[in-house]
Each structure stands twice: as C-alpha cells, then as structure tokens.
Amino acid sequence: MRQAVRHHLFWPVVALVALVVANTVARPSFLAVSFADGHLFGAPVDILRAAAPLLLIALGMTLVIATRGIDLSVGAVVAVSGAVALEYISTSANPESPGTVFAAVAIALVLSLVLGLWNGFLVTVLGIQPIIATLILMTAGRGVAMLITGGFITTVNSAPYKGLNSGYLLGLPAAVWISVAIFALVAVAVRRTALGMLLEATGINPAASRLAGVRSRTITWTVYTACGLLAGLAGILVSADTMAADANNAGIFVELDAILAVVIGGTALSGGKFNLSGTFVGVLVIATLDRTVTVLGISPHVTPLFMALVVVVVTLLQSPRVRERFAVAALRRRTGTATPVVVPDDGAAAPVPVPADAAPSSSDENLPDEKEVVR
Amino acid sequence: MTATTAGTVARRAPSFRLDRRYLPVAGTFVVLALMLVIGGTRHENFLTPTVFSNLFINNAHLIALAVGMTFVILTGGIDLSVGSVLALSTVIIASLLQAGLPTGVVLVVAVLAGALIGLAHGVMIQGFGVQPFVATLAGMFFARGLCFVIAPESISIGDASFKAIAGWDSWIGYFRVTMAVVIALVVAGIAFVVLHYTRFGRTVYAVGGGEQSALLMGLPVARTKVLVYVVSGTCAALGGVLFAMFSSSGYALSGVAMELDAIAAVVIGGTLLTGGTGFVLGSVLGVLTLGAIQTIIQFEGNLSSWWTKIVIGVLLLVFVVLQRVLTLRKT
Numbered sequence: 166m167r168q169a170v171r172h173h174l175f176w177p178v179v180a181l182v183a184l185v186v187a188n189t190v191a192r193p194s195f196l197a198v199s200f201a202d203g204h205l206f207g208a209p210v211d212i213l214r215a216a217a218p219l220l221l222i223a224l225g226m227t228l229v230i231a232t233r234g235i236d237l238s239v240g241a242v243v244a245v246s247g248a249v250a251l252e253y254i255s256t257s258a259n260p261e262s263p264g265t266v267f268a269a270v271a272i273a274l275v276l277s278l279v280l281g282l283w284n285g286f287l288v289t290v291l292g293i294q295p296i297i298a299t300l301i302l303m304t305a306g307r308g309v310a311m312l313i314t315g316g317f318i319t320t321v322n323s324a325p326y327k328g329l330n331s332g333y334l335l336g337l338p339a340a341v342w343i344s345v346a347i348f349a350l351v352a353v354a355v356r357r358t359a360l361g362m363l364l365e366a367t368g369i370n371p372a373a374s375r376l377a378g379v380r381s382r383t384i385t386w387t388v389y390t391a392c393g394l395l396a397g398l399a400g401i402l403v404s405a406d407t408m409a410a411d412a413n414n415a416g417i418f419v420e421l422d423a424i425l426a427v428v429i430g431g432t433a434l435s436g437g438k439f440n441l442s443g444t445f446v447g448v449l450v451i452a453t454l455d456r457t458v459t460v461l462g463i464s465p466h467v468t469p470l471f472m473a474l475v476v477v478v479v480t481l482l483q484s485p486r487v488r489e490r491f492a493v494a495a496l497r498r499r500t501g502t503a504t505p506v507v508v509p510d511d512g513a514a515a516p517v518p519v520p521a522d523a524a525p526s527s528s529d530e531n532l533p534d535e536k537e538v539v540r
Numbered sequence: 541m542t543a544t545t546a547g548t549v550a551r552r553a554p555s556f557r558l559d560r561r562y563l564p565v566a567g568t569f570v571v572l573a574l575m576l577v578i579g580g581t582r583h584e585n586f587l588t589p590t591v592f593s594n595l596f597i598n599n600a601h602l603i604a605l606a607v608g609m610t611f612v613i614l615t616g617g618i619d620l621s622v623g624s625v626l627a628l629s630t631v632i633i634a635s636l637l638q639a640g641l642p643t644g645v646v647l648v649v650a651v652l653a654g655a656l657i658g659l660a661h662g663v664m665i666q667g668f669g670v671q672p673f674v675a676t677l678a679g680m681f682f683a684r685g686l687c688f689v690i691a692p693e694s695i696s697i698g699d700a701s702f703k704a705i706a707g708w709d710s711w712i713g714y715f716r717v718t719m720a721v722v723i724a725l726v727v728a729g730i731a732f733v734v735l736h737y738t739r740f741g742r743t744v745y746a747v748g749g750g751e752q753s754a755l756l757m758g759l760p761v762a763r764t765k766v767l768v769y770v771v772s773g774t775c776a777a778l779g780g781v782l783f784a785m786f787s788s789s790g791y792a793l794s795g796v797a798m799e800l801d802a803i804a805a806v807v808i809g810g811t812l813l814t815g816g817t818g819f820v821l822g823s824v825l826g827v828l829t830l831g832a833i834q835t836i837i838q839f840e841g842n843l844s845s846w847w848t849k850i851v852i853g854v855l856l857l858v859f860v861v862l863q864r865v866l867t868l869r870k871t
Binding site for chain 1: 669684804861
C-alpha cells in the first residue's frame with residue numbers, strides 16, 4: 166500500500182477515478198459505450214477524441230519541460246497551423262481531393278516545424294530564457310494567424326480533411342488513433358533509446374551533461390522543434406474538428422492546459438525526470454474534468470474554478486514538503502516512538518530501504534529539492 | 541562602478557557615462573521617443589497633448605498591473621493571475637455597488653480580495669514549494685471562475701459616488717488627468733519609493749539576485765517572497781478598480797490575456813525575468829510603449845489591429861536580445 170501511494174501515478178489516477186466516479190453517480194450511463202454502424206459511441210470515446218489535440222501538445226510540453234524549458238507558444242502554433250491548412254484548402258481548386266488535403270497538412274506541419282526551430286534557436290543559440298523566448302511567438306503568433314486568415318474565420322468544406330479528426334477506423338475516431346499512435350511512437354523513441362536519459366541529463370544539469378559529452382544544445386533544440394511540430398499536428402486536428410480557422414480562439418489557453426497536464430502527471434516544472442505515462446493520465450484528467458462540468462450541469466464558465474481546485478490539490482499533494490510530512494508521520498506510526506533524531510534525514514532517505522522493487526522514477530521527489538539548494 | 545579607477549577617469553569624464561544598470565531603461569526610453577517621433581512625422585495631429593494624455597488614461601490599469609508584476613519578477617517569480625484578479629475586482633465592485641453598499645467599503649473589499657489571493661499564492665509558493673508558474677496559474681483559474689460565480693453577465697455601474705470619483709478630471713496645462721491616472725501614478729510612485737528606499741525593497745532585489753546569498757545574509761527571504769505576491773495581488777485588484785472606473789462596468793471576461801501585456805511591459809521596461817535587475821519606472825515606460833504602438837496602429841487606420849500583436853512580439857524580441865547581449869558583455 167505504501168508503495169502504491171509512493172508511485173508517481175498514484176495521485177493522478179486517484180484524481181481521474183474520483184472524476185469518473187462523480188460522473189457515474191450523476192449519470193449512471195456515463196461509462197457505457199455502445200456499438201453502432203461499426204463505430205463506438207459513448208462518453209469515454211468523446212473524452213478521448215476531445216483529448217487528442219491536448220495529448221499531442223502535452224507530449225511535446227513534457228519533453229520541453231524535461232530540459233528545464235517551457236513552451237508558451239503552442240496555442241499560437243495551433244492557430245497558425247490550422248489557419249494555414251484551411252486557408253490553403255479554401256483557395257485550392259479542388260477542396261475535396263485527398264491530394265489537396267495532403268498538401269495542406271504538409272504545409273502546415275512544415276510551418277509548425279519552422280516555428281519550433283525558431284523557439285529552439287532563441288533558447289539554445291541566443292540563450293534566452295524559455296518562458297520569454299516562447300512568449301514572443303505566443304504574442305506574435307496569433308497576429309500571424311490573423312494575417313493568414315485576413316481577420317476572418319475561414320470555413321471550408323472538405324470531407325477528407327474533416328475525416329482526419331472525425332473519421333472512424335476500427336470503431337474509434339481517427340483523432341484518437343493519430344494522437345495515441347504518435348504518443349506511443351515518441352514514448353518508445355524516448356524510453357527505449359538513450360534519448361530519454363540524455364533529455365533528463367540535460368534537464369538536471371545542462372553544464373555537467375555537456376561536460377559529460379551530451380550534446381545538450383542539439384537535444385534542447387530538437388525538443389523545441391518537436392514540440393512545435395506536435396502543436397502543429399494538434400492544430401490540424403482542432404481545425405479538422407471545427408472546420409473553421411479562428412485565429413483568435415483556436416487553441417486558446419491550450420498551453421496552460423498542457424502545462425497543467427504535465428504537472429498533474431508528476432513531472433516537475435524544474436526539469437529533469439519526466440514521465441510520459443503521468444502526462445497521459447494528466448491529459449485524461451483535464452479532458453474528463455471538462456466533461457464532468459457538462460455532466461453535472463454546471464455552467465461551463467465555472468470550469469476554471471474546478472480546474473483551480475484540482476491543480477491546487479494535486480500540486481499540494483505532490484509538493485515535496487507535504488510528502489516529507491507524510492513520510493515523517495508514517496515513520497512515527499511504524500516505529501511507535503517519535504524520536505526527533507531520525508526525522509531530519511528521513512525525507513531524503515525514506516525511499517532507500519526499498520530500492521529494488523520501487524519503480525525507477527518513484528524516487529524523483531527528492532530531485533527538485535536538491536536543485537533548489539544548488540541554486 | 542569601475543569608474544573610480546584612475547585610468548577610466550582619465551579616459552573619459554565619468555559624468556557622461558551611463559551606468560550600465562540604466563541601459564535597458566534608456567533603451568526603452570529611446571524606443572518610446574522613436575515611436576512618438578514616427579507617429580508625429582506620419583500624422584500631424586499625433587504629437588498633441590490629447591494623444592499623450594490618452595496614453596495614460598487608456599493604460600492606467602495596465603500601469604498598476606505592471607508595477608505589481610515588477611515586484612514579483614524582481615524576485616525571479618511570475619504572476620499569471622493578474623488579468624483574472626483585475627476582472628474579479630471589477631466584478632466585485634460592480635455587484636456590490638449594485639447591492640447598494642457604500643463606495644468606500646466596496647473599494648476596500650475589492651482590493652482586499654486581490655491581496656488575499658496574492659497571499660494564497662505566496663503561501664503556496666513559499667510554504668509548499670509549488671512553482672510560481674503553477675501556483676499563480678491555479679489562482680488565475682480560481683479568480684476567473686469566481687467572477688462567473690458572482691456575475692456571469694456584464695454589470696454596469698450606476699452608483700453616483702463611484703461615477704463622481706471615476707469622472708473627476710483636471711487639466712495640468714494642456715494635459716487632461718483623470719482620477720485613474722492619478723491613482724496609477726501614485727501607485728507607481730509608492731512602488732518606486734518602496735523598492736529603492738526601504739528595507740523590504742532592498743530585500744526584494746537581494747532575493748532576486750541570489751536567494752541563497754540573501755538567506756545567508758539573514759534577510760527575511762520567506763516573508764519577502766510571500767509579500768511580493770501580496771503586492772502583486774493588491775496592485776492587480778487596484779488595476780481592477782481603475783479598469784472599472786475606465787469602463788464603468790464589471791465583467792467577468794475583462795482582462796483576458798492582460799497578464800501577458802503586463803509581463804511584456806515589464807520586460808520591455810528592462811526588467812530581467814531571472815530577477816534582481818530592473819526598475820519600476822522602466823515598467824511604466826514599457827506600458828507607455830505598448831500604448832504608443834496601439835495608438836500608432838489606430839492612427840494608421842488601414843492597418844489591422846493584429847499588427848499590434850506582431851509589433852509587440854518583435855519589440856519583445858529586440859529587447860530580450862538586447863538584454864542578453866548586455867548581460868553577456870558583463871560576465
């Protein structure tokens with residue numbers, strides 16, 4: 166039990182289960198999935214589909230945060246990518262042909278890649294703080310998206326493009342397949358190769374990893390580029406859902422949702438250790454939360470209040486100081502005597518007795534602490 | 541600082557040298573002057589007292605936000621909640637005035653609400669070790685949600701005494717000054733005095749310059765870090781008061797993304813986001829620069845409003861790179 170509580174996925178999963186339970190109580194058919202016309206229908210499928218763009222963005226965000234960075238521009242990239250793709254389709258001669266859609270997607274992705282490269286350039290070559298470097302694109306990006314759409318909300322009709330989000334494959338919406346496949350692909354690339362370790366090394370100590378021969382600069386640059394690309398893909402999914410390029414509102418606040426998903430998933434904003442599975446759960450928590458508000462019949466405007474509540478509870482539970490206090494309390498219960506001599510080194514030493522069966526990343530609560538001391 | 545050595549004195553009279561600390565602020569000043577000159581050459585009725593007064597009148601609330609944000613950024617933190625707290629403040633004012641409470645009480649309640657949210661941020665950040673970004677993000681959601689709980693619709697303010705305060709204006713020469721501008725400038729003035737002439741202000745700079753060193757020097761780091769968020773929350777709520785005066789209504793959706801404007805103004809004003817370097821008057825100049833960009837684009841007429849965002853982005857880039865070059869040369 167204690168190990169389960171210590172596991173990094175414990176609190177995010179508890180939050181998710183609590184939300185699902187609340188929903189099921191309010192609407193008993195919440196978890197029901199029906200099968201009709203070869204498609205799956207039901208709230209869980211809807212949640213997965215709605216979560217698809219956020220999943221892609223949060224994936225990129227996790228990698229960026231692992232290198233001690235942050236990318237505030239993803240929302241703007243979503244807007245730009247959607248605007249470019251739809252604008253291309255609407256001006257093309259044949260909006261319905263798959264060739265046009267393919268070209269539109271390719272152009273949007275290349276542009277997002279360039280925007281990601283730009284962020285990476287500012288962060289690595291010019292050495293600008295990530296938060297401010299990406300703030301530039303966050304501010305200017307929406308202006309650029311407006312420029313592309315000419316200030317109008319471009320709407321198009323194109324069946325193949327719409328199919329990118331709401332087309333069905335083996336019973337599930339295409340958006341779910343795309344996002345989950347890419348998530349799995351990146352997870353394998355990061356965790357089955359040395360890339361993940363190099364990322365964490367860069368995030369934990371850029372100078373030391375550089376001295377150890379890690380190409381921190383290249384890695385950081387790559388990560389920002391990947392984040393831009395993933396945001397661009399998310400932009401395509403978003404615009405394929407609405408079929409309208411709204412430069413002002415497409416992907417608005419998505420950067421905050423993505424950062425929240427990463428934080429709820431247990432990756433510290435201070436960089437270093439990251440876990441993608443946590444991010445996955447975090448995205449589901451946020452998507453379910455959005456849904457919960459409608460199921461419970463609360464005005465959607467109050468969603469932020471719930472968001473705030475969840476963020477506060479989860480971050481407080483994950484805060485090193487609260488965990489330390491839990492650990493101390495547990496130790497007291499175990500030994501029966503509250504000897505203050507044991508207490509000081511307990512916070513750092515607690516995971517040590519069970520290193521063999523503890524999950525590899527479950528001892529990472531101590532890392533942010535150490536770094537704070539170094540700074 | 542190094543000008544005391546004989547060599548430098550002989551080479552150049554020290555009185556002509558600008559302290560490197562003031563370079564970014566001087567840069568902001570030059571850009572603002574340049575903006576005004578560009579506007580002035582393109583439009584003959586641009587360089588008028590009216591335009592200049594409106595620069596202050598339209599941006600009084602942003603000055604208050606930027607002043608509070610400067611405190612937080614000087615300690616190396618960030619406050620994303622200011623836009624929402626501004627909206628909350630306007631909603632509280634409008635709804636309480638509608639309920640018939642006296643203006644004085646209403647204003648105090650609104651400002652206290654902001655201070656309380658700031659205190660909550662400070663406790664989360666300092667007491668529980670939550671990242672400033674995340675803590676104030678939660679505060680941003682909280683305040684925005686609370687706005688909608690109190691009043692989902694826009695409420696116009698009809699209270700006579702509030703309108704009398706908001707409507708007060710005076711002419712200094714050819715320049716029109718409203719109550720909101722006076723309050724904003726007083727806030728900026730108080731912040732200037734606090735930052736440069738009090739123990740608290742010097743501790744703010746010390747914490748931003750190096751938290752460990754400040755701690756080892758025996759400075760009250762924890763108290764200071766909590767207090768800067770209280771200052772920021774209070775300033776944001778004051779910004780809400782000014783915004784309510786300006787728009788004479790309270791609306792839950794006012795001030796969306798205004799935190800970005802505030803951060804941009806602070807950065808353009810020469811404050812380093814890493815903390816420890818910057819001036820509150822620079823932030824005021826930053827706000828005026830943003831205002832000048834907007835005014836020029838309005839004057840151009842044929843330029844669409846989205847150019848504002850692009851120009852602000854480019855300006856941010858220029859300043860950040862400039863700062864980077866300056867800090868590189870220093871080390």
